[in-house]
Amino acid sequence: MNIYSAIVDGAKILKNKYILNPFLDSEILLAEALNKNRKYILLNPLKKIHKEDLIKFENLIKKRSNREPIAQIINKKFFWNSEFYVTNDTLIPRPDTELIVEYALKLTKYKNKLRVLDIGIGSGCILLSILKSKKDFYGTGIDVNKNCINITRKNAVKLEVNSRLKLVKSDVDKFFQGKYDLVVSNPPYIKRYLIRNLEKEVAIFEPRIALDGGLDGLSEIRKVINKTSELIKKNGKFILEIGYDQKNKVIKLLKKEGFYINSTLKDLAKNDRCIVCTKI
Numbered sequence: 001m002n003i004y005s006a007i008v009d010g011a012k013i014l015k016n017k018y019i020l021n022p023f024l025d026s027e028i029l030l031a032e033a034l035n036k037n038r039k040y041i042l043l044n045p046l047k048k049i050h051k052e053d054l055i056k057f058e059n060l061i062k063k064r065s066n067r068e069p070i071a072q073i074i075n076k077k078f079f080w081n082s083e084f085y086v087t088n089d090t091l092i093p094r095p096d097t098e099l100i101v102e103y104a105l106k107l108t109k110y111k112n113k114l115r116v117l118d119i120g121i122g123s124g125c126i127l128l129s130i131l132k133s134k135k136d137f138y139g140t141g142i143d144v145n146k147n148c149i150n151i152t153r154k155n156a157v158k159l160e161v162n163s164r165l166k167l168v169k170s171d172v173d174k175f176f177q178g179k180y181d182l183v184v185s186n187p188p189y190i191k192r193y194l195i196r197n198l199e200k201e202v203a204i205f206e207p208r209i210a211l212d213g214g215l216d217g218l219s220e221i222r223k224v225i226n227k228t229s230e231l232i233k234k235n236g237k238f239i240l241e242i243g244y245d246q247k248n249k250v251i252k253l254l255k256k257e258g259f260y261i262n263s264t265l266k267d268l269a270k271n272d273r274c275i276v277c278t279k280i
């Protein structure tokens with residue numbers, strides 16, 4: 001069997017299972033099975049595949065057929081400027097969340113030595129992307145899941161920002177350390193009863209704790225806002241990711257805690273996705 005026919009066979013299996021991008025996924029999984037990049041796969045279509053590698057590939061295709069996300073199968077996801085190590089403990093970094101990084105960098109373009117806090121750090125994608133661009137910023141990340149702390153640490157070493165990063169395993173409401181110039185967070189904000197309606201990739205395979213915002217979707221957002229209000233410096237900036245229908249309610253909560261709303265940002269699908277505000 002050569003590379004090209006393996007990709008076609010894999011894509012057929014995925015297509016029959018209604019996977020959205022069967023050909024692309026098949027290519028990525030074959031590259032993974034062969035321990036090569038996609039460029040190699042595309043440049044060597046007629047190369048023969050060893051039996052063991054083919055078996056590896058078939059197993060990966062089986063996983064994807066069961067709707068396991070590609071990022072979890074290959075333990076990698078590209079976000080902003082870097083590739084992040086991810087597992088089923090971390091929410092898979094999403095392009096929509098790059099909005100937070102984009103705005104954080106815009107707002108701090110002429111700033112030095114800021115202290116940045118990321119509440120619910122997951123894979124570290126938001127905070128580490130900021131630290132990688134801003135070489136004299138210091139980061140603190142908290143997460144309730146110890147595995148996320150370890151995963152972020154590993155990513156920080158890879159991105160060479162580890163010396164400027166402090167990580168604490170903590171619940172948001174039990175964390176009391178420091179004062180910050182900038183706070184970022186992508187908390188869980190899906191209404192609990194709606195999680196099962198999300199696509200299987202998310203509902204079954206992604207960490208529930210990173211999605212579940214309680215009955216009204218706002219229970220973690222409330223905690224994050226209260227904690228940020230406590231730990232942010234006067235005039236500090238706060239960038240928060242929210243659900244597409246939560247803008248008005250979240251703005252109310254923010255105003256009550258003494259934040260001035262600078263702007264709300266729309267994601268690629270034109271949904272309200274982030275709120276940028278300032279502590280007054």
Ligand code: GLN
Binds near residue numbers: 091094202212241
């Ligand atoms: N944006 C994610 C989704 O589409 C949810 C992430 C979150 O709850 N923070 O499922």
